Amino acid sequence: MAYWLMKSEPDTFSIDDLRERPNGTEHWDGVRNYQARNMMRDQMKMGDKVFFYHSSCPQPGIAGIAEVVAEAYPDDSAQNPESRYFDPKASPDEPRWYMVDVRFERKFKRVISLADLKAEPALGEMKLVQKGSRLSIMPVTAEEWRQILSME
DNA sequence: GCCAACGTTGGC
């Protein structure tokens, strides 16, 4: 089982939104970055655990935990001209973009802020805290996972 | 294949 961190803008889709979905489950559409797509498509497996990260908001940080409940399948929003995620180069034969399903597991008692994560020496190697890191999906090591849980 | 121009992300 692997660990991940996935970013979402809470104004668009927050951890509370996920919790309120039927079965607490939603597809993670709208990933339009190849590195992030490749990780989702090739490496994310059923049962993997995910830190749900809130970005571009007053308090950026990790808000809670979700679990992967469906492995990658085509992101049909790329083929919907009405969608903000529409990509004219995507087609049924070449879907180009993929998504997974995630299910709400729990919300942290408090948001573990980016500032707190940056201040923790044990997380110095974490991709999230490194300068210029913009990936919306990134792997988290087991050590990082444990460390962050201890900071709740 | 290079690289300039442009678009996006995301913290602040």
Added chain:
DNA sequence: GCCAACGTTGGC
């Protein structure tokens, strides 16, 4: 709203 750091696009 600013802007640094990337990623993507497309002319050549």
